[in-house]
Amino acid sequence: MKKKVVVPALIAAVLAAGGLLYLTHIVPLEKVVAAPAPPPAVPIVAGIVDQHDVPIYLSGVGTVIAYNTDIVRAQIQGQIISINFTEGQTVHAGDLLAQIDPRPYQALIDQYTGNLERDQAQLVNAQANLTRYSQLGDKGWATPQLIETQQAQVGELQAAIKADQALIDAAKVQLSYTRLTSPIDGVVGIRQIDVGNIISPSNTNGLVVVTQLHPISLIFTLPETSLPQIQQQQQKSNAPLPVLAYTQDDKIQLDQGVLGLVNNEILQTTGSIQLKANFANKANRLWPGQLVNARLLVDTRHNGLTVPAAVVQRGPQGTYAYVVNPDGTVAIRPIKVAQISDGQALIDSGLKANEQVVVDGQYKLQPGTQVAILHGHAAEEAAAQDALQAPIP
Numbered sequence: 001m002k003k004k005v006v007v008p009a010l011i012a013a014v015l016a017a018g019g020l021l022y023l024t025h026i027v028p029l030e031k032v033v034a035a036p037a038p039p040p041a042v043p044i045v046a047g048i049v050d051q052h053d054v055p056i057y058l059s060g061v062g063t064v065i066a067y068n069t070d071i072v073r074a075q076i077q078g079q080i081i082s083i084n085f086t087e088g089q090t091v092h093a094g095d096l097l098a099q100i101d102p103r104p105y106q107a108l109i110d111q112y113t114g115n116l117e118r119d120q121a122q123l124v125n126a127q128a129n130l131t132r133y134s135q136l137g138d139k140g141w142a143t144p145q146l147i148e149t150q151q152a153q154v155g156e157l158q159a160a161i162k163a164d165q166a167l168i169d170a171a172k173v174q175l176s177y178t179r180l181t182s183p184i185d186g187v188v189g190i191r192q193i194d195v196g197n198i199i200s201p202s203n204t205n206g207l208v209v210v211t212q213l214h215p216i217s218l219i220f221t222l223p224e225t226s227l228p229q230i231q232q233q234q235q236k237s238n239a240p241l242p243v244l245a246y247t248q249d250d251k252i253q254l255d256q257g258v259l260g261l262v263n264n265e266i267l268q269t270t271g272s273i274q275l276k277a278n279f280a281n282k283a284n285r286l287w288p289g290q291l292v293n294a295r296l297l298v299d300t301r302h303n304g305l306t307v308p309a310a311v312v313q314r315g316p317q318g319t320y321a322y323v324v325n326p327d328g329t330v331a332i333r334p335i336k337v338a339q340i341s342d343g344q345a346l347i348d349s350g351l352k353a354n355e356q357v358v359v360d361g362q363y364k365l366q367p368g369t370q371v372a373i374l375h376g377h378a379a380e381e382a383a384a385q386d387a388l389q390a391p392i393p
Contacts, residue, residue: 041372044361046324047308051353054304054346056339057244057295058229060275062220064245064290067278068184068212072097075177077200078104080193080207087191091182091210098207100178100199108171116164123157130154186212211288216281218245218257220294221272230262230275233298243277244295245286250342254285254292301338305347311357312337312345321351322358322365329368330358 078100085097130150136142182188192205199207222230233241240258247254257279266273277294279286286292311321312335319337322330335350351357356373358365365371 039370041328041370042361042364043374044324044330044365044371045359046356046371046373047311047359049347049351049353049355049357050306051303052306054301054306054344055297055341056299056301056346057341058222058226058298059341060220060222060294060296062218062245062277062292062294064286064288064292065217065219066186066211066213066288067215067217068186069288070183070186070210071206072180072182072208072210073206074100074180074199074201074203076100076105076174077198078178079198080195083191083195085188085191085208087188087208089188090186091188092185093182095182096179097182097188098180100180102175102178105171105175105178109168109175112164112167112171116161116168119157119160119164123154123161126150126154126157180207182210184210184212185214186210213284213286213288214281215257215278216286216288217260218243218277218279218286218292218294219274220277221267221270221274222296224266224271224273227262227266227273229298230296234262242297243279244297245277245279246293246295248291248293250293255279255281255283259296295341301346304338305351305353306344307347307351307357308359309340309343309345310359312340313362322362323351324356324358324371324373328370328372330365330371332367 080098081101082099083097084099085091085095091097130147130153133142133147133150137144137147187210189209189211191208193199193203193207230241240260243257243259245254245257246252257277259275260278261276263274263276275294275296277296307321313320313322318334320332320334323333324330333350336348338346338348340346358371361371
């Protein structure tokens, strides 16, 4: 009877111990396993909000034009007997470019010179006769008519000598036209006529085009709304406003010059104003007809805040940036951008100096996301990978 009582009691004790073990160890373990793990930190590339003086530019598109362009044309007709330049050569004002056969014009000078010497000899004889006739007239041996006739002959020969001299001078001018010279310093272009051909003033293409490259000009346009700002800065500054010329992709600065002209009227069809800048162009990086981007410096923002241009994001509510909080999370901050130039964005409001902002990896972020900031080579690789994976806006 005792055995029958002990066995059920022992079984009950084992079950109670098992239940206690389950409640104290197994259930908490299941809860721990079932609890979700926190999401991993998102890798990003971060930057710092810098504070420094920032130039303010007005940007426009312009075309480079030569300071002077001259077509070398013949002023007389004749055969070209020599070409004295090489295409693309740099020439100076007065340099001989081509020679027209001078012999016909030299022959005219010789002919007119002979006529002059003949008339001078006749004048000497006429003056001697006038002297003799005048002496005879004083004695009553020559009539007044004879004396007057001789005076008229002297005057006629004097006039003929003046006409001869004028013909000689005109012929010398014609002879000088046989030398085709460069009117300006510049670079010659493609030759339009070859040796042995007849050239004349009717040849519209002329001999060659000479283009002056030093200095050189740039004509560009800006919106008419920029005119008051330009005029205000011109009144403040005693010196011409600086102008920078860049390639069309804005990657290479070609030259720096100064603003020479604000045109005297606004183009009503486009609502823009034309401006002309002049450049020394010592390195010949500006070429006539070249399309370039122009930047007119109109102000300098002292202690301006700048961030890399990639920091600026655009959404339905405007521009914003992701700011890294001290606890390693990110927050969205609305910002106002004054300008973006040379890969840097000038911030009007929304950020403070030395704050950390997200430069790359924004498309993976939400407000409150925990981030891990990459540095060095890892940051470069992440930026390259994100450039491939980022969604098209």
